[in-house]
Amino acid sequence: MNRLLVSLLAAVDALVTVAVGVGVVLAPVTLVWVFGVSGDADWAALWPAAATIWQLGHFAPVAVSLPAELVALGGLPSGAADFTVSLAPTLLAVFTAISAWRSGSRAARSGAWLTGVAAGTVAVAVLSTIIALTGRTGVAAVDLGAAVAGPTLVFAVPALLGALVRAWSEGDDGIVDAVSERLPDDVQNAVDAGARGIVMAAAGIVGLGALVLAVLFFVRGGEVISLTQAAQVDLPGVIVLALGSLFYLPTLVVWFAGFAVGPGFAIGSGTAVSPAATSLGVVPGIPVLGVIPDSTSPWLLLLALAVVGLGVVAGSVARASLLVGSTADAEPLRPRLVALGVTVVGTGLVVGVFAGAARGSIGPGRLAEVGPEPWLVALVAAVEVGVGAAVMLLSPRRADSDRPAAASVPRDAPAVSTPATPTSTAQTRRESAGAVSPDEFPTAPLD
Template sequence: MHRLLVALLAALDAILAAAGGIAVVLAPLALLWVVGVGSPGWGALWPTTAAVWHLGHLVPITVTLPDTYLAATGIDPSFASFTLSLAPLAFATFTALFAARSGARAGEAGAALSGWLSGSVVFAGIATLVALTGNAALVASETWLAILLPSLLFLVPSFVGAIVGAWRVGDDGPIDALRERVERLPGAWATVPALALRGLALTTLGLVGVGGIVVVAGLIARSTQVIGIYQASNADAIGATVIALGQLMYLPTLVLWAVSFVAGPGFALGTDTAITPAATQVGALPGIPVLGAVPDSTSSWLLLLVLLPIGVGALTGWILRSRMPVTTDPEPIGPRLTLTVVVAALTGGAGALAAIVSAGSLGPGRLADTGPQPGPLALALGLEVLLGLAILLLSPRFGAAADDLPPRVRDERDETPESSFSPRAHVPFDRDEHATGPAPLVSAPGTGIASDVWPSAYRGPEDADHAPSTALDDDEVRARIRAAWANPDDGDKGPAGRR
């Protein structure tokens, strides 16, 4: 595909990614402005939209409450200005996924660099425009952060997607050179880099899936508390809709909190608070309905949740082991050990990143400290996944299929005897020793049935090579044998003589 066309399509992807996130905020806010506010000030609509979009892209915003509001509500003036930095990660997730897909398409089209640069520059331009026009007296953010962080959320995933797309189809350039160098590594080492990245993707998806299941289970188990908080808010239909949409935007954040809870370190909902499977220490919570799913007490049975990350590691290890080629018999331990440690370390790093993006300030005072801690979460996930990986990757492989082995190893296995017992020597069949009675049709008296009468399976090689040309056919042989037994020469032998 032509590079100019790829660059234009990447620029369109960047516009759609930015416009989609902004529209998700602007549409419900405009409806709220029209229906919920008696005399709306349209000048505040865009700054509010920009502030929510920035917050969703990890940009901290500063909220300043007016004096009239403080006087009407009786709020302590020390809480008049505070920082809100707990991000609704649905916006960042949407932008990152859109960017990764755009970069992958550009890489598969053979213009990875052009597509990546075009999309990143266009998205950075949109972020700059929003940052320069979105500040207001009540909500504001640092301009350089409002430009840098959203731009990075598009630039980095787009770059990763472009590399993956170019690796998949080739680029006749540095990606192919790198791939050729990796494939030159000896034995099973050539597959370790690709399997390490695949393992990171598998553990990440598995842990996110576990977190989602825990969130749903918590909402179902404590649905009474969630509904009670909804009812206590006394919100009308519009207010309930806005609350529901806001909680939906924070759903990825809650999933990452659940991952930290399952792993063991848990998370905080304010200063000097902790929600973990071992113990729960939490004070008064904000009146947000979804927080009703937070358990107010714990049970020792919840400690079994730590088996879920171990299970994710074991499943990942099983998948990776099935894709590792068998180059020698027995398999070398070095590549498998390296793969186990690298995947566990990368998963721990992903856990630290998840803790960073899902932590922040939810309001003034004690709510300034919410979310998991990066260090404990990275250590816990790394060790738990390491244990699960080691169970499958470092254990011996039993019953490996012959097709999985290289030709040299298959030949060595075929030459190896299956039993330690020596093979049984072949003993020729002795016809004279197994003579069965009177034999009128014998080649020599007293030697049993003649050689030309024995079935071919009991004939020796010399019989087959030197058989007389006047050999009898099978029907005639059977007829002569029956006649011999019916009319024996010796009366005391045969069936008639025995009578």
């Protein structure tokens, strides 16, 4: 496909992604203005609020400066007037990342992945700059650099990863193929197998966190309702609380994924919520935080065994994906070690990124540290998944006596040799993805 057309399509993808993300925030804010604010208020004042929420959802810290009247009315200490909010409503970032991944994958399929990723990234940077310049407010300020860099990186990194994954699996007749051809075939296959293990392990850990959160919503739903009633908000206020909880739902899932892994998370400096022990101070009266248990049982440490079990599943998936040659030969060790290393390191990196995205500040003082500790959660998750994956990847699959014996050939039979045609792994990927091999086309002599 023409590179100019790929660039235009990638820019359109970026425009739609930003427009939908901002619209998702602006629509409920508008409803609150219609039903909960007097008609004297200017609708144009809603744009800075929507822009600030969208920027926060893409990891741009917001510096809040409360007026002195509001501080006095709320009975807050003088030091609580100025603070930073950096805990992101990650649902917005998840939407942008998924859209960016698909955009990069489409660009790679079109044969110009580098051009498509660059065009989409530039478009997001331009749109983020416009939003930052037009959405400034006096109460909540966002640094211009962070307001542009946050959304741009949230789009650029998944777009690049999506393009590279597509180019690696199907070939790009360019940089990715040049790199893959330098690797031995068994190492390439091991990288592919390890990537499947990463997906299985990371998705399983996130799913385990979602399961724990769902159980806590069922068990402690009454506490969530009580906190909502204690807030004494009207219908627009209930809508705002519900939408805010929805925007922060992926953040809560990652919190309890860290809980399942073992290290847990914090709700303020000096606090901890983990299976081993829970130490809470004064928790903000946000209704959704009512799911956080006041105490935990040591039996919940068995959740770590579930993570080890996810490692077993990931190792099984990776080993099933390895190409180990003839069943009569000994199973090589190198591809299994490479697949294990890719699975363990990749899972740790993915979990660490998720934990970092779910950590931040929600207020002054002790509330400046909320969420899991990224490096600790990543390390423990990598170790637990590595133990389970090693069991499946390094243990003998079956005894050599159980392998099917090769067909016997009479000693006096003439040897028949068949010339082997070397086939690159990249070419095999393209053929398995539906591309036609060049060998299928007859060549005609040139005049």
